[in-house]
Every structure is written in structure tokens, then in C-alpha cells.
Amino acid sequence: MGRAHQHIHVEWRGGTCRVKWWSGDYHENGRKRYESKGGFTDEETATQHGLDQLYEIRHGTHVSNRDGATLMTEWLDDWLGSMDHAHLTEKGYRSKVETHIRPYFKHKSVADIDVIAYRTFRKHVHSKVGAGTAKNVMMLLGMILDDAVPRLIKTSPVERKRKRGKYKKKPRERKRDMLPEAVERLARNAEIYFGYPGYVFIWTMAMTGMRPAELYALTPEYCYPNWPASDPRTDPEEEDRYAEDMERYGKGDGLMPAIRVERQVQHKDGKLQYFPPKYGSYRTLVIPPFLAEMLEKLLASQDREWVFTAIEGGCLGSVAFDYKYWRAIANGESARRGPRVRRPRSAIPEVPSFKGKRLYLIRHGHKAWLDEDGHSRFAVETRMGHEVPGVEGTYSSVTVAMERGIMKTMQERWEGLRERLGQADI
Incomplete structure (x- = not known):
């Protein structure tokens, strides 16, 4: 033998x-x-x-007999416990697991999930939720099953993209060009709804492309005219950047007004908390002179923890902004009393190009403006908080000339709007 x-x-x-x-x-x-x-x-x-x-x-x-008999619910516990993602990502994964995946597979072992079981579940999910949610659930199940190889199963039953069948073009959200006039109407509506912070909030998003949660989290120490002199400087490894920021940004001759994106707000354990910006996209955003004046006026008029305050003075991240504020700002509403505000409020006209659309499209519109104005791809993607892959991302940098160019074209859009509407009207 x-x-x-x-x-x-x-x-x-x-x-x-x-x-x-x-x-x-x-x-x-x-x-x-x-x-x-x-x-x-x-x-x-x-x-x-x-x-x-x-x-x-x-x-x-x-795959040992013992491992092959592992129940799916046990593997889900192990998989969730090993996650190392951003807070919102983990929260989303857990929600999909507990809502869709665990209940369906609770009596099955991981080895029971073959191609047929995978297809059956996919059909089940598509019958219960919309196409977008179903796609995300299947993507998550694919990750979970892929990670079970080779300990619990020899191969993953996940079916990758195949060229069989009829081609279906992915639906794309219809967008209209973002005109400065539409942004001005949104800003005026926001001012009617929650005061001058609302007016400046809309224009800041349109002129910086900041994500909503980043705007909610903006505090005076990271905002013009305070920043960069007021930067808390909490990272010893960033001393060189802090010194360069003082030479490049701020209020004064030769300096560029700017906002520093250092965090966003999210709910965790029932509390609103600070988190790093999405994908760790820490960045500095130069702003045009007109917006610098607005922000300086806003900060001088209030003494609050946040730059853009809600109606009662708290953080916009805690008020379900999309539902309670944005719908009225974009879709319009009749004159009525504001939420928890005793004073009457003027009627809010709808903004046709944004009616029924997402607040996030203002960020998309800022990207389109940068592209229209011919700014370099690296400067644009960096400003949006995206990483540029490959050699371009490795060797490129955002220069002072690039930033001044962005400030110039954004200011020109504002001045063009003033000419068309009449300076007195703005």
C-alpha cells in the first residue's frame, strides 16, 4: 500500500x-x-x-464534512463580524442580510446553495423589491458566498455576467442642465423655508459639489473666513499640509478663500456622529469671491456649532432633510406655517428642472459646470472627492493656477446670472 x-x-x-x-x-x-x-x-x-x-x-x-455542514445563518454571523467597512456601508449590508438573505436561507447550509438555489433566490428577490435594491442584495450575497470558498464550499455558485440572452441597456437617470437661474430659485426657496443659511447652503453645494452629509457636517473652524487659521490640527503627520494651507488659502491678499472637507455626519446607535468623508475623500475646495462673502456674512450673523443650521438651530443632518426640507424647496408648496415655527411663511414656487429630483443632482450639476468650463480632469475629479486611477492619478497634482481657474469660472457664472436677472434682484 x-x-x-x-x-x-x-x-x-x-x-x-x-x-x-x-x-x-x-x-x-x-x-x-x-x-x-x-x-x-x-x-x-x-x-x-x-x-x-x-x-x-x-x-x-x-471542504471538510464539518465545514460543509455549516448553516448559512452561522456563516452570516461570521461574515458580518469580520466586516471592516465605513459605518453606512456596514449598516446597509446588515440591513440587507437581516431583511432578505438570512430569512430565506435560515434552514440551509452554505453547501446547499448551488446554482439553482442561487437563481431561485434571485427570482424571489426581484419579485419583492425594485431592480436597484435586488441588484444590491445579489451583489452582497455574491460577496458572502465568494468568501466561503474554499473553506465551506469548493466553488461559488454566483453567476457572473454572461453574454447570453437579449442585451438590455441600463436605465439612466434623466437629468436637465443645471442653470444658475434654477439654482437661484432653489436658494430663494430654501431661504423662505429655513432662512439665510438655506440660501447659502444651496449656493455652496452648487459651487463646491460637496456631498449633502459633508455640508451638514461643516463647522465654522473648517469654513471660510476662519479656515485654515482655525484648523484644529489634530493629525501630527499633516504638519506640512497645515503649513502649506496657511500659505495658499485664507482671507487676505494673494490667498484663496476655501472650505476644508474633513468629515460628514451619519447616524449611529441613535446619535448623529462625525465620520470621515466618503471614501476618505479629505480635500480643500476653493470658492468664488461671491460665495466667500456669503459665508462670511452668515458666520458673522450667528454663533452656532454648524455653518448651515436647521430651523431650530440644530444640525441639518438630524432633520431628515430630503423629506422635510428638500421636497418643499424643489417641488414647491402653498403658504403655511413652517414645521415647529409659529411665524407664517410665503408660498414656495416649484423649480421645474428639480421637481421630483434628488438634492444630490446639484452635486452632479457642479461636475457638469466644471466639465463645461474645460478644467483638467484631475482637478475636477479631485474636487469631487474621486480618486483618479493609473499614471494620471500618480503624477498629477492640483496647482494654484488650476484652483484660480475654477474660482474664476464659478464667479463668472454668478456675475452672468446677476446681469441677466438684474443686480438688485440678487
Whole structure:
């Protein structure tokens, strides 16, 4: 008997035989841990099966009987416990697991989920939720099953993109060009709804492309005219940047007014908390002179924790802004009393190009403005908080000339609007 056969034992039980093979592991008492499979009708076939298992063990592709019997719900607990993602990402993953994946597979082992089970679940999900949510759920299930290879299953049942079947073009959100006139109407509506902070909020988003949660989190120490002199300087490794910021940005001759994006706000454990910006996209955003004047006026008029305050003075991130504020600002509403505000309020006209649309499209509009004005791709993507891949991302940098160019074209858009509407009207 060869060396491999020393780890295989075949024995007959009734009319069939069973093969046992050493798993490569030991029990706590030091004895070898064996696995087995029965139901064979001849010793040659049983022996070959045992040899196949030993081959897989040597090459790291073997799934033990014990691991193969792992319940899906146990694997989901392990997988969720090993996550290391941003807070909102983890929150979204947990929600999809608990709402869709765990209830469906709660009585199945990981090994039970073959291609047919995968397809059946996909059909089930699409019957319950919209296409976008279903796609995200299937993407998450794919990650979970892929990570189960090779410990719990030999191969993942996830079906990748195939060229079979009829081609379906992905639907794309319809957008209209973002005109300065539309932004001005939104800003005036926001001012009617929650005061001067609302007016400046809309123009700041349009002129910087900041994400909503970044705007909600903006505090005076990271905003013009205070920044960069007021920067808390909490990172010792950033001393060089702090020094360069003082030479490049701020209020004064030769300096560029700017906002520093250092964080966003999100809810966690029932509380509004600070988190790093999405994808760790810390960045400095130069702003045009007219917006610098607005921000200086706003900060001089209030003494609040946040730059853009809600109606009652708190953070916009805590008031369900999209639902309670943005709908009225974009869609319009009749004159009525504001939420928890006793004074009457003027009627808010709708803004047709934004009616029924997302607040986030103002950020998209800023990107379109930068592209229209011909700014370099690297400067544009950096301003939007995106990483530029490849050699371009490695060797490029945002220069003072690029930033001044952005300030110039954004200011020109504002001045063009003033000419068209009449300076007195703005």
C-alpha cells in the first residue's frame, strides 16, 4: 500500500462499503480526525474517492464534512463580524442580510446553495423589491458566498455576467442642465423655508459639489473666513499640509478663500456622529469671491456649532432633510406655517428642472459646470472627492493656477446670472 493509502481505510457494512480518510487535523486528545463517506458498491471506487479527498487536502481545496455542514445563518454571523467597512456601508449590508438573505436561507447550509438555489433566490428577490435594491442584495450575497470558498464550499455558485440572452441597456437617470437661474430659485426657496443659511447652503453645494452629509457636517473652524487659521490640527503627520494651507488659502491678499472637507455626519446607535468623508475623500475646495462673502456674512450673523443650521438651530443632518426640507424647496408648496415655527411663511414656487429630483443632482450639476468650463480632469475629479486611477492619478497634482481657474469660472457664472436677472434682484 502506498503512502497515500496509509491514510485511507475501506470497510464493508452490509451490502456497501465506506471509505475513511485522514482530514489532516487532530482531536484535542491527539488522535487523528477522520472523515468518511459510505454507499459505495466496490472498494476500488471507494478508495479512489478517498484519494481524491487527500489530493484536495494537500492542495488546499478540500471542504471538510464539518465545514460543509455549516448553516448559512452561522456563516452570516461570521461574515458580518469580520466586516471592516465605513459605518453606512456596514449598516446597509446588515440591513440587507437581516431583511432578505438570512430569512430565506435560515434552514440551509452554505453547501446547499448551488446554482439553482442561487437563481431561485434571485427570482424571489426581484419579485419583492425594485431592480436597484435586488441588484444590491445579489451583489452582497455574491460577496458572502465568494468568501466561503474554499473553506465551506469548493466553488461559488454566483453567476457572473454572461453574454447570453437579449442585451438590455441600463436605465439612466434623466437629468436637465443645471442653470444658475434654477439654482437661484432653489436658494430663494430654501431661504423662505429655513432662512439665510438655506440660501447659502444651496449656493455652496452648487459651487463646491460637496456631498449633502459633508455640508451638514461643516463647522465654522473648517469654513471660510476662519479656515485654515482655525484648523484644529489634530493629525501630527499633516504638519506640512497645515503649513502649506496657511500659505495658499485664507482671507487676505494673494490667498484663496476655501472650505476644508474633513468629515460628514451619519447616524449611529441613535446619535448623529462625525465620520470621515466618503471614501476618505479629505480635500480643500476653493470658492468664488461671491460665495466667500456669503459665508462670511452668515458666520458673522450667528454663533452656532454648524455653518448651515436647521430651523431650530440644530444640525441639518438630524432633520431628515430630503423629506422635510428638500421636497418643499424643489417641488414647491402653498403658504403655511413652517414645521415647529409659529411665524407664517410665503408660498414656495416649484423649480421645474428639480421637481421630483434628488438634492444630490446639484452635486452632479457642479461636475457638469466644471466639465463645461474645460478644467483638467484631475482637478475636477479631485474636487469631487474621486480618486483618479493609473499614471494620471500618480503624477498629477492640483496647482494654484488650476484652483484660480475654477474660482474664476464659478464667479463668472454668478456675475452672468446677476446681469441677466438684474443686480438688485440678487
